[in-house]
Amino acid sequence: AAGVIQSPRHLIKEKRETATLKCYPIPRHDTVYWYQQGPGQDPQFLISFYEKMQSDKGSIPDRFSAQQFSDYHSELNMSSLELGDSALYFCASGIGGLIYEQYFGPGTRLTVT
Amino acid sequence: QKEVEQDPGPLSVPEGAIVSLNCTYSNSAFQYFMWYRQYSRKGPELLMYTYSSGNKEDGRFTAQVDKSSKYISLFIRDSQPSDSATYLCAMSAAIYSGGGADGLTFGKGTHLIIQP
Numbered sequence: 001a002a003g004v005i006q007s008p009r010h011l012i013k014e015k016r017e018t019a020t021l022k023c024y025p026i027p028r029h030d031t032v033y034w035y036q037q038g039p040g041q042d043p044q045f046l047i048s049f050y051e052k053m054q055s056d057k058g059s060i061p062d063r064f065s066a067q068q069f070s071d072y073h074s075e076l077n078m079s080s081l082e083l084g085d086s087a088l089y090f091c092a093s094g095i096g097g098l099i100y101e102q103y104f105g106p107g108t109r110l111t112v113t
Numbered sequence: 114q115k116e117v118e119q120d121p122g123p124l125s126v127p128e129g130a131i132v133s134l135n136c137t138y139s140n141s142a143f144q145y146f147m148w149y150r151q152y153s154r155k156g157p158e159l160l161m162y163t164y165s166s167g168n169k170e171d172g173r174f175t176a177q178v179d180k181s182s183k184y185i186s187l188f189i190r191d192s193q194p195s196d197s198a199t200y201l202c203a204m205s206a207a208i209y210s211g212g213g214a215d216g217l218t219f220g221k222g223t224h225l226i227i228q229p
Contacts, residue, residue: 004156033216042117042201043157045216055211090156097210100145100164102217104156 002026004093004105012111013081021076021108025093031055032074033092033102034066043090049074050097081112116140119202119220127228132189136202136220139183143204143218146178148187151199151222160187160200192227199224 005024013019025032031050035043036059045058049068060066063081068074078085088109092102119136126132134148145164149157163169166180175188185204189196203217210216 031210033210035216040221042219042221043217045218048210048216050210056216058216092156094210099205099207099210099217100147100162101159103159104149106156 004091004103006089006091006105006108008108009106010109010111012113014113015081015083017081017112019078019081019110021078021089021091021110023074023076023091023093023105025072025074025091026103029093029095029103030072031094031097032068032072033094034060034074034076035090035092035104037088037090037107039087041087046076055097078110083112086110086112115221116218117202117204117220120223121221123224123226125226125228126192128192128194130192130227132192132196132225132227134187134189134200134202134223134225136185137183138185138204138218140204140206140218141180141183142206145205145208146176146185147203147205147217148174148176149201149203149219150196151201153198157201194227194229197225197227 033048034046037043046060048056066076088107092104147162148160151157177186199222201222202220
């Protein structure tokens with residue numbers, strides 16, 4: 001079965017640079033969630049989209065922005081990167097905005113040096 | 114205090130044993146409860162979700178929710194070495210994204226080791 005695709009899988013950036021993470025949901029899924037997981041930490045919710053509209057906003061820094069496109073893929077844009085942004089970034093997809101059924105991608109490991 | 118507390122372990126048990134994993138929470142608004150399994154360097158995999166109090170069974174897995182005690186459990190019967198992973202509980206107050214749910218609230222995860 002098709003799963004959530006995230007690209008790139010690994011990304012190394014320097015402080016103050018910009019990064020763009022991409023998420024391709026499972027076919028026919030219309031909801032996308034972004035999470036940040038620091039080392040040894042639980043995933044922290046950043047932001048979500050349902051039918052191309054922002055639906056919920058969590059602890060996403062102002063330096064980050066995201067959007068969902070007409071084909072339902074989503075991009076997380078991160079600017080002025082800081083060392084503390086180094087983490088695993090997960091995208092999850094779902095149907096109809098249902099919170100309790102989220103399917104996670106493999107994640108993008110971002111390292112900021 | 115975190116909204117969701119989960120013992121990080123590690124929890125080590127012999128193959129074939131019954132495993133009990135637990136989470137406690139403080140937010141009485143939580144109504145939807147999920148269990149995810151995460152292998153090293155992989156994304157969380159949804160195992161089960163339940164609504165409100167009660168039990169739900171799926172193969173070797175049973176999820177229990179006791180809202181009066183703010184306590185949820187996942188039981189794994191006939192545990193296998195392939196069950197070795199980190200198990201995360203997750204919760205939500207709302208059913209739909211956009212309902213002020215702020216996504217899922219996760220526990221820190223319990224690292225489970227099944228010894229062959």
